[in-house]
Amino acid sequence: MHMAKTSLLFIACIVSLLSHTACQAKVWQFEWEVGYVYASPDCEEKLVMAINGQFPGPTIRAKAGDTIHLKLKNTLDTEGVVIHWHGIRQQGTPWADGTASISQCAINPEETFNYTFEVDKAGTYFYHGHYGMQRAAGLYGSLIVDVADGEEEPFHYNGEFNLLLSDWYHKSIYDQMVGLSSRPMKWIGEPQSLLINGRGQYNCSLAAHLIQGSSTCKLTKDCEPVVLQVLPNKTYRLRIASTTSLASLNLAIGNHKMTVVEADGNYVEPFSVDDMDIYSGESYSVLITTDQNPSSNYWLSVGVRGRKPNTQPALAIINYLPNSPSKLPESSPPVTPVWNDYAHSKSFTYKILAKEGTPRPPQKHNKRIALLNTQNKLDGYTKWAINNVSLALPTTPYLGAMKFQIKHAFDPQPPPENFSSDYDVMKPAKNPNTTQSTNAYVFQLNSTVDVILQNANAIAENVSEIHPWHLHGHDFWVLGYGDGRFQEKDVSTFNLKNPPLRNTVVIFPYGWTALRFVTDNPGVWAFHCHIEPHLHMGMGVIFAEGIEYVGKIPRDAITCGLTGKMLINNHLP
Ligand code: C2O
Ligand code: CU
Numbered sequence: 001m002h003m004a005k006t007s008l009l010f011i012a013c014i015v016s017l018l019s020h021t022a023c024q025a026k027v028w029q030f031e032w033e034v035g036y037v038y039a040s041p042d043c044e045e046k047l048v049m050a051i052n053g054q055f056p057g058p059t060i061r062a063k064a065g066d067t068i069h070l071k072l073k074n075t076l077d078t079e080g081v082v083i084h085w086h087g088i089r090q091q092g093t094p095w096a097d098g099t100a101s102i103s104q105c106a107i108n109p110e111e112t113f114n115y116t117f118e119v120d121k122a123g124t125y126f127y128h129g130h131y132g133m134q135r136a137a138g139l140y141g142s143l144i145v146d147v148a149d150g151e152e153e154p155f156h157y158n159g160e161f162n163l164l165l166s167d168w169y170h171k172s173i174y175d176q177m178v179g180l181s182s183r184p185m186k187w188i189g190e191p192q193s194l195l196i197n198g199r200g201q202y203n204c205s206l207a208a209h210l211i212q213g214s215s216t217c218k219l220t221k222d223c224e225p226v227v228l229q230v231l232p233n234k235t236y237r238l239r240i241a242s243t244t245s246l247a248s249l250n251l252a253i254g255n256h257k258m259t260v261v262e263a264d265g266n267y268v269e270p271f272s273v274d275d276m277d278i279y280s281g282e283s284y285s286v287l288i289t290t291d292q293n294p295s296s297n298y299w300l301s302v303g304v305r306g307r308k309p310n311t312q313p314a315l316a317i318i319n320y321l322p323n324s325p326s327k328l329p330e331s332s333p334p335v336t337p338v339w340n341d342y343a344h345s346k347s348f349t350y351k352i353l354a355k356e357g358t359p360r361p362p363q364k365h366n367k368r369i370a371l372l373n374t375q376n377k378l379d380g381y382t383k384w385a386i387n388n389v390s391l392a393l394p395t396t397p398y399l400g401a402m403k404f405q406i407k408h409a410f411d412p413q414p415p416p417e418n419f420s421s422d423y424d425v426m427k428p429a430k431n432p433n434t435t436q437s438t439n440a441y442v443f444q445l446n447s448t449v450d451v452i453l454q455n456a457n458a459i460a461e462n463v464s465e466i467h468p469w470h471l472h473g474h475d476f477w478v479l480g481y482g483d484g485r486f487q488e489k490d491v492s493t494f495n496l497k498n499p500p501l502r503n504t505v506v507i508f509p510y511g512w513t514a515l516r517f518v519t520d521n522p523g524v525w526a527f528h529c530h531i532e533p534h535l536h537m538g539m540g541v542i543f544a545e546g547i548e549y550v551g552k553i554p555r556d557a558i559t560c561g562l563t564g565k566m567l568i569n570n571h572l573p
Contacts, residue, residue, distance in 0.1 A: 026066045032057070034083075034129075034139065035075040041138070041168055042193035042202035043223040049076075049129065049137040056164055056198040057127070057141030064122045064148040070115045072107060080106025084130035085117065085143060086243075086281065087265050087503050089473055093117045094399055094523025094550055095557040097472055100131035101393035102526050102542065105560035113556050122147040123265025124239040124283040126164060133173040136245035136532045138198075140166065144239065145265070154355065155261050155270070157287055160237035161228050165251075165278060165302055167191035167244040167311070168200060180533055185382035188533055191247055194302055194314035196226045206315045226316040227325045232294035237261075240276075241283035245532040248306040248466050248506075249278045252334035253318060254298040258286035260352070266475065266501040267355035275337065277305055277345050279468035281504035281530030294320045296330045303336025305345060306466040342508055349506060350481065354498045361477040361516045363496055366447040370486065371541065372419040373467055373507065373529075375458040376434035382459070383538045384529070385434040387416040390538030391528070394438040396561030398524040402440075402547045404572055406562045410438035415541065417441075425456040425485045426510060432459055436538065443519040445546035450479070450516050451527075452486045455507040464509035467534065471543075473525035475501045476517035486512040504530060522546030 032051050039048040039055050051057035062068060074081045084098035096117040097103035107113045119125075122145045129139030142164050147153055169176065170192045179186030193200035204217035206225055219225075230236055238258070242249055252275035259272045262285035270287075278284060292298065297320055303313035315333055319325040337344045354360075376385045383390040394401070394410040401409030415437065423429075443449055457464050477499040482490050494514060507513045524547070528540025559567060566572045 026063065028062055028066060028068050030060070030068070030070040032070060033073045033075045034081050040220055040222040041195055041198050042200040043204065043218055043220055044170060044202050046170060047172065049134060049139040051141065055138050057139070059142040059144060059162065060127070061144045061146070062119050063146045064120060064151070065118070067116065067118050071112055072115060073112045074107045074109050076109055078109060080108055080131055081129060081134065082106055082131050083115070083127050083139070085125065085127050086470070087123065087125035087283065088117060088119055088143070089475070089521060090117055090523065091120065091521050092551065094473065094521070095553045097523070097525070098130055099472065099526050101395070101397050102524055103399050104397055104557035105564070106131050114554070119143070119145045121145065121265050122153070123262060124241055124285055125265060126241045126243055126283065128243050133177050133245070133532050133536055135243060136169065136176065137173045140164070140243045142241065154267055155287060156235065157237040158234040160239060162197070162239045164197055165240065165242045165244065165249055166195045166198070167247040168193045168195050169245070176533070177536060180536055181381065183380040188246065190307065190310035191245065192311065194247065194249070194304070194311055196302060196314050196316050199223050199226055200314050201225070205312060227319050228300070228316060229319045229321055229325070230290045231321055232290050235287055235289050238286050238288060239283070240278060240286065242278040242280050244280040247304050247311065248280070248468070249302050250275055250305045250336045251278060251300070251302050252336070253288060253300045254329060254331045254334050255292045256288050256298065256318070258288055261285050261287055263352055263500060264475070264502040264504060266358060268500055269353045269355050269498065271351045273348060275334065277348050279466065279504065279506050279530070281468050281470040290320060295323065296320065297323055297325070297327050298331070299329050299333035301333040301336065305337070305339055307339060309339055346481070346508060352500045354500045358498070358501055361479070361496060361499060362448045362518065364448065365450040365516060367443070368450040368452065369417040369441065370419060370452040370454055372423065372454045372456060373539065374429060374434070374456050376429070377432045377459070378434050378436060383434055383436070384534050385538060386541050387419045388434050389415050389439065390434050390436045391540045391542070392436045392438050392538065394561070396563050397558065398440060398542060398544065399550065400553055400558035400563040402524060402544060403550050403553060404563060404566070406566065409562050410440065413437070413439050415439045415441055419454070425454060428457050428459055428461055440524070440542035440544050443543065443545045445519055445522065445549065447519050448516060449519060450514060453507045453513045453515070454486055455509060455511050457510070466506055466508060467529040467531065467539070468504050468506045469527065470504040470530045471517065471525065471527045473521045473523055474517045475503050476515040477501055478505050479514040479516055481508065481511060481513050483511045486514070519545035522549040
């Protein structure tokens with residue numbers, strides 16, 4: 001058990017005309033086992049989903065153009081598993097996207113699945129479970145792609161740190177999932193802790209603990225605060241990603257400004273901030289310069305945005321060497337902006353623009369769809385729906401079902417591409433009832449699609465929530481944002497000059513967000529709210545394109561449901 005094996009399979013070297021040898025296209029080989037372990041991420045012992053016994057899972061580090069070959073064994077006792085490589089576009093390998101019921105069958109206990117895919121673009125990424133709510137059980141880790149040999153990052157730094165942010169619940173995900181699908185729904189509530197690299201401190205004000213030397217904190221090895229050791233007068237790159245189940249986050253460092261240079265694996269026009277928001281599914285790189293009084297240490301603080309917080313901020317220590325890491329920072333931890341100061345959040349988000357040289361969007365679109373996000377009821381169950389359809393996942397994964405044109409695998413009726421013009425997004429729906437379906441949006445290959453994400457009031461009055469939407473298989477350009485209901489005249493405000501390329505984007509309460517992408521990646525791709533309980537309650541849609549160009553799907557990806565039956569009967573080619 002837990003035999004971790006990482007090896008470099010081979011390096012393909014090519015000899016260039018200038019007769020120096022450039023080595024590229026490395027193939028990395030990993031063997032992973034997923035299983036539950038006991039751990040104390042926030043000093044309370046719980047079951048945690050781990051990889052090779054590690055939580056968070058091992059960090060994958062490769063260079064742009066490398067291939068990852070990863071053998072995933074499910075050693076959970078009684079449930080399936082898959083792992084999604086968040087931000088990796090899987091061009092040509094849609095069956096390796098790691099989405100249960102969409103790109104593949106869940107891997108059964110004791111079985112193994114091989115993920116082989118290329119990491120084609122440098123950036124900060126992560127991976128996580130994509131079956132049920134396994135991400136919230138702790139199934140995640142970092143995936144970092146460096147620039148290819150001979151290439152350089154467009155900014156300079158002396159060292160780097162990786163901060164994978166998450167939130168943590170003491171209730172098991174089974175308890176959470178059953179609650180969400182009960183009548184009446186039992187909401188999961190706010191997380192008990194926020195974690196930085198899998199460490200947090202429940203019910204313990206770390207600052208007070210360290211300052212007063214006493215309190216209820218019982219720090220064990222699993223939950224010791226993260227310490228970033230820096231030298232004075234250097235520049236560091238912080239890679240920051242959020243895989244939270246629910247929480248939208250804000251990060252700040254005492255006395256230090258941050259310069260944002262990367263978002264979701266794409267370079268952005270650098271801008272400087274005192275604090276930054278990170279929604280679930282997003283990743284950033286920021287640069288900090290250690291130009292403050294070197295005799296002091298400083299706090300890095302991560303707090304909750306967008307929901308009335310009931311969770312302590314997570315803290316890490318910026319330790320200026322040669323100070324002792326336990327030397328207390330002289331200034332107190334930065335205070336997270338007020339949770340509902342949306343103007344503050346918008347001003348941060350609107351500053352994110354593409355760095356010069358980023359591919360520009362096609363100037364015209366071929367198709368536009370509008371997706372209304374609503375909270376609804378279905379026979380007394382609480383759901384989230386898009387254009388009044390709440391997503392239900394089929395038994396037979398879409399990819400195989402579409403490729404082999406299997407009948408009755410999912411609802412063939414195309415989902416609505418718009419919503420009624422008299423829907424009042426500022427008020428609770430007059431009739432909150434919704435429907436459920438497995439239907440999918442099928443796009444023509446290589447067309448330019450605009451998506452208008454429209455937020456609305458939830459079931460309760462005066463409530464509209466933040467939803468970070470994540471697209472699989474593509475990056476998209478964020479053309480614009482607005483408040484209230486999207487109107488045709490808003491098209492004139494679209495940024496076609498330097499819109500940021502991203503894979504995750506937020507819709508603000510009562511607002512809309514417009515994005516554009518090109519359907520250039522044959523496959524079936526989830527597009528969903530990255531808040532785990534929201535997706536579990538149906539907040540997502542399925543996009544598909546160019547299915548006839550999908551290559552040979554590995555058998556292991558389709559050995560369930562109707563494709564599984566047809567394999568047994570030898571009816572699949
Ligand atoms: Cu990181 Cu479909 O999600
Ligand atoms: Cu949501």
